[in-house]
Amino acid sequence: MFSxxxxxxxxHEWLNNHFSPTLALLTxxxxxxxxxxxxxxxxxxxxxxxxxxxxxxxxxxxxxxxVGPKGIFQTTADTLxxxxxxxxxxxxxDKFLFxxxxxxxxxxxxxxxxxxxFAKNFQIWDIxxxxxxxxxxxxLSVIGVLMAGWASNxxxxxxxxxxxxxxxxxxxxxxxxxxxxxxxxxxxxxINDIILSQQNGWWIFKGHIPAFISFxxxxxxxxxxxxxxxxxxxxxxxxxxxxFHTEYSxxxxxLFFLAEYINIFIVCAIGATLFFGGWMPLHxxxxxGFNHVMxxxxxxxxxxxxxIGLIFLIMWFRWTFPRxxxxxxxxxxxxxxxxISMFNLILMxxxxxxxxxx
Amino acid sequence: MNASVIIFYIIAAFIxxxxxxxxxxxxxxRSAIWLLFSLIGIASLYFWMQVExxxxxxxxxxxxxxxxLIIFSIFLTQKxxxxxxxPLKNRSIFSALAVLFGFAFTFNLIKQYGFKQIESTPFExxxxxxxxxxxxxxxxxxxxxxxxxxxxxxxxxxxxxxxAMKVKxxxx
Numbered sequence: 001m002f003s004x005x006x007x008x009x010x011x012h013e014w015l016n017n018h019f020s021p022t023l024a025l026l027t028x029x030x031x032x033x034x035x036x037x038x039x040x041x042x043x044x045x046x047x048x049x050x051x052x053x054x055x056x057x058x059x060x061x062x063x064x065x066x067v068g069p070k071g072i073f074q075t076t077a078d079t080l081x082x083x084x085x086x087x088x089x090x091x092x093x094d095k096f097l098f099x100x101x102x103x104x105x106x107x108x109x110x111x112x113x114x115x116x117x118f119a120k121n122f123q124i125w126d127i128x129x130x131x132x133x134x135x136x137x138x139x140l141s142v143i144g145v146l147m148a149g150w151a152s153n154x155x156x157x158x159x160x161x162x163x164x165x166x167x168x169x170x171x172x173x174x175x176x177x178x179x180x181x182x183x184x185x186x187x188x189x190x191i192n193d194i195i196l197s198q199q200n201g202w203w204i205f206k207g208h209i210p211a212f213i214s215f216x217x218x219x220x221x222x223x224x225x226x227x228x229x230x231x232x233x234x235x236x237x238x239x240x241x242x243x244f245h246t247e248y249s250x251x252x253x254x255l256f257f258l259a260e261y262i263n264i265f266i267v268c269a270i271g272a273t274l275f276f277g278g279w280m281p282l283h284x285x286x287x288x289g290f291n292h293v294m295x296x297x298x299x300x301x302x303x304x305x306x307x308i309g310l311i312f313l314i315m316w317f318r319w320t321f322p323r324x325x326x327x328x329x330x331x332x333x334x335x336x337x338x339x340i341s342m343f344n345l346i347l348m349x350x351x352x353x354x355x356x357x358x
Numbered sequence: 359m360n361a362s363v364i365i366f367y368i369i370a371a372f373i374x375x376x377x378x379x380x381x382x383x384x385x386x387x388r389s390a391i392w393l394l395f396s397l398i399g400i401a402s403l404y405f406w407m408q409v410e411x412x413x414x415x416x417x418x419x420x421x422x423x424x425x426x427l428i429i430f431s432i433f434l435t436q437k438x439x440x441x442x443x444x445p446l447k448n449r450s451i452f453s454a455l456a457v458l459f460g461f462a463f464t465f466n467l468i469k470q471y472g473f474k475q476i477e478s479t480p481f482e483x484x485x486x487x488x489x490x491x492x493x494x495x496x497x498x499x500x501x502x503x504x505x506x507x508x509x510x511x512x513x514x515x516x517x518x519x520x521x522a523m524k525v526k527x528x529x530x
């Protein structure tokens with residue numbers, strides 16, 4: 001049966017048989033880095049194409065359909081165009097920070113990837129505080145946005161960066177609280193433990209209504225955190241041209257664009273891990289036969305299937321809801337989502353203590 | 359000199375370099391960014407020591423919280439893009455003296471302590487242990503400081519709300 005675990009084990013054994021342990025370890029580092037960059041490139045190409053196709057379906061049109069079958073190479077052509085373009089740096093900009101900002105955003109996206117389990121026993125770093133690590137590192141991504149907005153020396157950029165900062169800092173709270181409510185159920189911060197605890201059913205089914213409420217809050221909060229419509233005030237084109245990346249062009253713009261899609265993938269992967277069991281197949285209680293059938297589908301397919309399903313949900317939001325105003329956005333978080341998620345956390349704790357979940 | 363020691367020196371050089379740049383640059387926003395890098399360096403030092411919980415808290419509190427707050431306040435002040443004037447000669451001499459004195463004092467203390475190499479297994483702290491210790495009422499529990507800090511934070515939060523609150527004036 002196909003499994004990513006098998007591939008990594010084969011590579012590990014081969015390297016250790018042919019080279020010294022230190023050299024093998026270093027080679028593995030390089031391989032992991034190359035694999036992560038390749039995944040980023042593939043995700044960028046794939047998700048942008050998917051977004052354009054989803055948008056087209058929602059608006060009853062065809063979308064990209066000229067380059068390759070169903071327009072699948074459209075994004076590759078776009079990327080080639082962006083590479084050819086000149087990367088301008090404005091005269092009045094703080095040149096060092098202006099050029100550094102896109103890389104900061106990308107590096108943060110890459111760091112968040114480390115504890116995510118892509119398949120059974122296929123994880124870059126099984127850190128024992130996985131969930132805390134995720135929320136800590138993802139709070140860094142706001143720095144890149146603020147840096148870009150300030151260094152551009154442009155009013156639109158600065159306003160966009162301020163809005164984005166306020167938005168990310170406030171929505172982090174609800175996202176964090178809904179993540180904590182799953183941690184309360186599991187009793188562990190490690191991603192691996194959280195997945196294994198869903199062996200007899202995913203948390204969204206096992207946790208009754210509180211788990212469902214925290215899932216809804218999580219999806220709203222991460223949509224806001226990744227600056228996606230209906231919360232894309234940081235780059236609202238009707239108000240701020242393009243927000244914090246107004247002055248960026250060529251590959252530097254492409255890095256911001258890529259980071260947006262990578263971040264969507266990452267938050268959806270976290271959501272799939274916490275609420276839908278990550279790579280864990282659909283298991284129902286003690287139905288042995290049913291569970292065995294489900295185990296035949298490789299774990300990587302389960303993980304990517306769930307993640308892409310959630311990504312579709314977030315894209316669906318973008319083409320369905322109108323954009324909020326900045327005061328509505330902050331009201332939604334501080335007056336509705338935060339009290340609800342705090343109350344929900346208490347409810348979840350009661351459920352966990354009384355053992356009312358399955 | 360093994361790989362671990364080399365990594366330690368790289369991290370230490372990064373922290374010190376970013377710290378020096380943070381105090382010598384004359385653009386205030388850049389200085390905040392260098393401070394940020396210095397704090398990230400300290401977090402990576404914690405990761406190197408395998409105390410992941412402290413490292414994550416360092417990132418959440420200092421990098422994600424305090425530095426973002428500093429950057430916001432820089433945004434809201436005027437002329438944040440201009441270069442600051444050069445510090446006066448007298449002042450820089452005295453600050454250099456203060457730094458030297460502080461360094462000598464700390465160096466002396468550390469040297470007197472004389473670190474001994476302890477042959478023990480690396481300890482692993484579970485997050486649940488930290489939680490239990492924090493709320494335990496036994497001899498080495500931390501429930502009293504925990505509650506005191508909670509009250510302090512609550513007071514600070516209420517203070518913020520009072521400052522930010524709009525008082526409706528009756529015009530009539």
